[in-house]
Amino acid sequence: MMKIPFAESYKIKMVESIRRSTRSEREKWIKEAKYNLFNLRSDQVFVDLLTDSGTGAMSDRQWSEMMLGDESYAGASSFYKMQNAITEITGFPYFLPTHQGRAAENVLFSALVKAGDIVPGNSHFDTTKGHIEFRKAKAVDCTIDEAFNTTLDHPFKGNIDIQKLEKVLSENPADKIPMIIITVTCNSSGGQPVSIGNIREVSSMAKKYGVKVIFDAARFAENAYFIKLREKEFARHSIREIVREMFSYADGMTMSSKKDAIVNMGGFIALRDKEIYRQASVFNIMFEGYITYGGMSGRDMNALAQGLYDGTDFDYLESRINQVAFLGNLLKDAGVPVQFPIGGHAVFIDAKRFLPQVPKEQYVAQTLAVELYIEGGVRAVEIGTILADRDPVTRENRYPDLEFVRLAIPRRTYTNNHMHFVAAHIINVWERRNEIKTGYSIRYEAPIMRHFTVELEKI
Numbered sequence: 001m002m003k004i005p006f007a008e009s010y011k012i013k014m015v016e017s018i019r020r021s022t023r024s025e026r027e028k029w030i031k032e033a034k035y036n037l038f039n040l041r042s043d044q045v046f047v048d049l050l051t052d053s054g055t056g057a058m059s060d061r062q063w064s065e066m067m068l069g070d071e072s073y074a075g076a077s078s079f080y081k082m083q084n085a086i087t088e089i090t091g092f093p094y095f096l097p098t099h100q101g102r103a104a105e106n107v108l109f110s111a112l113v114k115a116g117d118i119v120p121g122n123s124h125f126d127t128t129k130g131h132i133e134f135r136k137a138k139a140v141d142c143t144i145d146e147a148f149n150t151t152l153d154h155p156f157k158g159n160i161d162i163q164k165l166e167k168v169l170s171e172n173p174a175d176k177i178p179m180i181i182i183t184v185t186c187n188s189s190g191g192q193p194v195s196i197g198n199i200r201e202v203s204s205m206a207k208k209y210g211v212k213v214i215f216d217a218a219r220f221a222e223n224a225y226f227i228k229l230r231e232k233e234f235a236r237h238s239i240r241e242i243v244r245e246m247f248s249y250a251d252g253m254t255m256s257s258k259k260d261a262i263v264n265m266g267g268f269i270a271l272r273d274k275e276i277y278r279q280a281s282v283f284n285i286m287f288e289g290y291i292t293y294g295g296m297s298g299r300d301m302n303a304l305a306q307g308l309y310d311g312t313d314f315d316y317l318e319s320r321i322n323q324v325a326f327l328g329n330l331l332k333d334a335g336v337p338v339q340f341p342i343g344g345h346a347v348f349i350d351a352k353r354f355l356p357q358v359p360k361e362q363y364v365a366q367t368l369a370v371e372l373y374i375e376g377g378v379r380a381v382e383i384g385t386i387l388a389d390r391d392p393v394t395r396e397n398r399y400p401d402l403e404f405v406r407l408a409i410p411r412r413t414y415t416n417n418h419m420h421f422v423a424a425h426i427i428n429v430w431e432r433r434n435e436i437k438t439g440y441s442i443r444y445e446a447p448i449m450r451h452f453t454v455e456l457e458k459i
């Protein structure tokens, strides 16, 4: 009997050409881009794994919803469509649309976070941490230690360490802790999921200390998929039932809809409490737009509403997560050091184990990411020292425990042939890794979130 291979639960209706390039073209382009992959033009890239944010392919249903968008300033039917989808899927009664995830953070944190506050969580995402630190508050990472060992097999490496959390909660007054942030899935530690068991423990500890729980929910559906596969109690639950259960333990959420709602632009805040909703509404009107559109067009709200249903469909999630695992396993089988188990949206290459000879002061993960681009026109992203920024007080570089090159897979966009192509190039670099001895130095950097605009020089 043949083993039945996996096949996607969709077929392709529209295609977009992508351009190949030569190695010498790429060497010239990346130098002109100051060795910052964000500075490349998209037509200088063949397979673009920079991010899975806003880069997915919308479904025929989402495109047809675009035509039904209501562009009324106030009270558009698109707003109510989005509200119905959010309430049905998350259970939260209140919501505010925003133009993307960091805007949701900006609005909600404007209402809740003040200078001197402490915000514990699991490896806060860079924009989340940015919005906390921008307000002179502090993000405290309470992720379990197992997350920092890339070879260790653990089903829920996004989990919060309850002892670390209790230490923060017991050593600080509750009015200094505006929220605990649970990131599902945990992007910065490798797209790793958080279990319902852990969410329950965090929630009961939060109640004990009188602190709110907010989800950074960009990849909530992928998180639910892993819960279904790995947490026995939920093996027979539907994705939507698991999602409802997850959110039942939270007071609210911020959402980058560019991820699991599979739209090119959009976000929202959803809340259980009317008073917080009212406070946040003021900032939404100031920063984003009136409360029934908040920086989004009616047509985009429609596509987002449909995207929440598309994105919580089991067959879709199975296709998505299998494709990520497919790439990850090609690399793993060739001996390339990757974060294990493979995460939901991306494969994370452990750059310190790939290039142990490159000193950390020369940006190991960035060095590898540039090399992969020159090798095959594959654009990945550094999740390492450059992203970690400088300490806001000492201004010293922060050297994270893990230096990753992240290969993020856009949703419903590339085929497994592209994954083979990417893997082959990475394996070729792996085989000549000893030739790469030096990295880069920084010539220019912004005071916060420097990775987007940093300029580098080859050493």
Ligand SMILES: *Cc1c(COP(=O)(O)O)cnc(C)c1O
Pocket (backbone or CB within 6 Å): 053, 100, 101, 102, 103, 125, 127, 128, 183, 185, 187, 216, 217, 218, 219, 255, 256, 257, 258, 259, 267
């Ligand atoms: C992408 C992301 C954000 C920020 O959302 P944007 O839409 O990029 O502004 C916040 N948190 C997590 C976990 C994310 O993945």
